[in-house]
Amino acid sequence: MATSTSERVMVVGIDDSEHSSYALKWTLDHFFTVPIFKLVLVYARPSATSAVGFAGPGAADVLPIVDSDLKKAAARVVEAAKQLCIDKSVHDVTVEVVEGDPRNVLCDATEKYRATTLVVGSRGYGAIKRAVLGSVSDYCAHHARCTVMIVKKPKTKH
Numbered sequence: 001m002a003t004s005t006s007e008r009v010m011v012v013g014i015d016d017s018e019h020s021s022y023a024l025k026w027t028l029d030h031f032f033t034v035p036i037f038k039l040v041l042v043y044a045r046p047s048a049t050s051a052v053g054f055a056g057p058g059a060a061d062v063l064p065i066v067d068s069d070l071k072k073a074a075a076r077v078v079e080a081a082k083q084l085c086i087d088k089s090v091h092d093v094t095v096e097v098v099e100g101d102p103r104n105v106l107c108d109a110t111e112k113y114r115a116t117t118l119v120v121g122s123r124g125y126g127a128i129k130r131a132v133l134g135s136v137s138d139y140c141a142h143h144a145r146c147t148v149m150i151v152k153k154p155k156t157k158h
Contacts, residue, residue: 010037023121023151044102103139
């Protein structure tokens with residue numbers, strides 16, 4: 001399906017990492033000086049049960065506290081991302097917080113918004129860490145049905 005310029009949507013995955021923040025700043029600097037995309041920021045919030053990692057006695061007491069903390073963390077990330085957009089004079093932004101695995105949440109968001117581009121930051125994991133932890137950017141590059149741009153933060157010189 002061909003889309004006109006006014007219908008182009010760019011989804012940017014955000015989280016609490018400096019790599020995510022850098023990717024959003026880079027995207028705003030390079031694609032939103034003259035906006036040709038509708039911007040959608042998506043934060044994948046882990047569920048309380050996945051964050052705690054256990055069930056059983058005591059879990060019922062802990063889960064509401066963990067869930068509250070996860071909601072507060074999501075609010076902080078979203079507010080920081082919104083402020084970055086405001087600082088770059090980008091005001092037409094849709095923000096969505098979705099509970100779930102970031103890989104699935106971001107790919108689903110590209111479908112929901114019919115995105116032409118998905119932007120994700122790269123944490124710069126090595127091959128072993130990527131194999132053990134999994135890579136959101138790698139998963140999205142292989143499964144999203146749109147162009148995926150992986151923004152790497154330049155290495156700092158010592």
